[in-house]
Amino acid sequence: xxxxxxxxxxxxxxxxxxxxxxxxxxxxxxxxxxxxxxxxxxxxxxxxxxxxxxxxxxxxxxxxxxxxxxxxxxxxxxxxxxxxxxxxxxxxxxxxxxxxxxxxxxxxxxxxxxx
Amino acid sequence: xxxxxxxxxxxxxxxxxxxxxxxxxxxxxxxxxxxxxxxxxxxxxxxxxxxxxxxxxxxxxxxxxxxxxxxxxxxxxxxxxxxxxxxxxxxxxxxxxxxxxxxxxxxxxxxx
Numbered sequence: 001x002x003x004x005x006x007x008x009x010x011x012x013x014x015x016x017x018x019x020x021x022x023x024x025x026x027x028x029x030x031x032x033x034x035x036x037x038x039x040x041x042x043x044x045x046x047x048x049x050x051x052x053x054x055x056x057x058x059x060x061x062x063x064x065x066x067x068x069x070x071x072x073x074x075x076x077x078x079x080x081x082x083x084x085x086x087x088x089x090x091x092x093x094x095x096x097x098x099x100x101x102x103x104x105x106x107x108x109x110x111x112x113x114x115x
Numbered sequence: 116x117x118x119x120x121x122x123x124x125x126x127x128x129x130x131x132x133x134x135x136x137x138x139x140x141x142x143x144x145x146x147x148x149x150x151x152x153x154x155x156x157x158x159x160x161x162x163x164x165x166x167x168x169x170x171x172x173x174x175x176x177x178x179x180x181x182x183x184x185x186x187x188x189x190x191x192x193x194x195x196x197x198x199x200x201x202x203x204x205x206x207x208x209x210x211x212x213x214x215x216x217x218x219x220x221x222x223x224x225x226x227x
Contacts, residue, residue, distance in 0.1 A: 031213055033214075035217075040123070040219060041219050042119065042203060042216075042217035042218050042219040042220060043159070043203070043205075043217040044217075045214060045215075048213075048214060050213060058214070090158055090159070094213070103149065103161055103164055104149075104161075104205075104215060105161070106158040106159050106160070107158060108157070108158050109157075109158050
């Protein structure tokens with residue numbers, strides 16, 4: 001049981017390049033999330049998916065797109081990377097149980113540097 | 116704009132002392148409250164969650180919730196150097212969207 005996995009661990013991009021961050025969970029969780037974390041700031045929600053086939057914007061969605069490929073996988077795409085997107089990206093998931101369903105489990109993160 | 120506020124620290128305590136971490140939130144409808152620990156360069160890991168007013172204890176950790184004051188705290192008894200990390204407070208958004216709002220975190224340093 002690997003939990004939440006993310007690839008790649010680290011990536012360097014040039015301004016304008018595109019890339020996709022991959023996330024997968026093997027816990028049979030319905031909900032999945034993408035966050036970014038910048039120095040001195042908390043985790044900020046980019047996009048989330050309450051269940052397979054649905055996605056919705058979070059607090060900071062501009063410049064990103066997502067795909068919930070199936071129940072296990074939730075990818076984040078940067079179409080044209082900008083230096084402001086330099087950050088650490090975390091994927092998370094949580095089970096569908098009410099009264100504890102919001103407990104989120106995080107992947108190891110992807111460090112992205114945009115030059 | 117719904118917010119979660121934490122003192123950024125660093126909070127420095129001697130080994131064996133009690134560390135007290137505080138958090139306030141703005142969404143009066145929030146029902147669920149979480150404390151995550153994050154070591155440098157690592158991902159957040161859940162320490163505790165609390166839903167009801169009062170105290171909840173788990174080993175050396177005690178979470179305290181006061182919904183009237185919109186205040187959550189985490190006490191760490193018998194602090195150890197291994198407790199040195201950033202502690203993130205997270206609050207669920209009202210409206211049943213299953214989303215969390217995170218504070219920026221308090222950095223705790225436990226010195227021998």
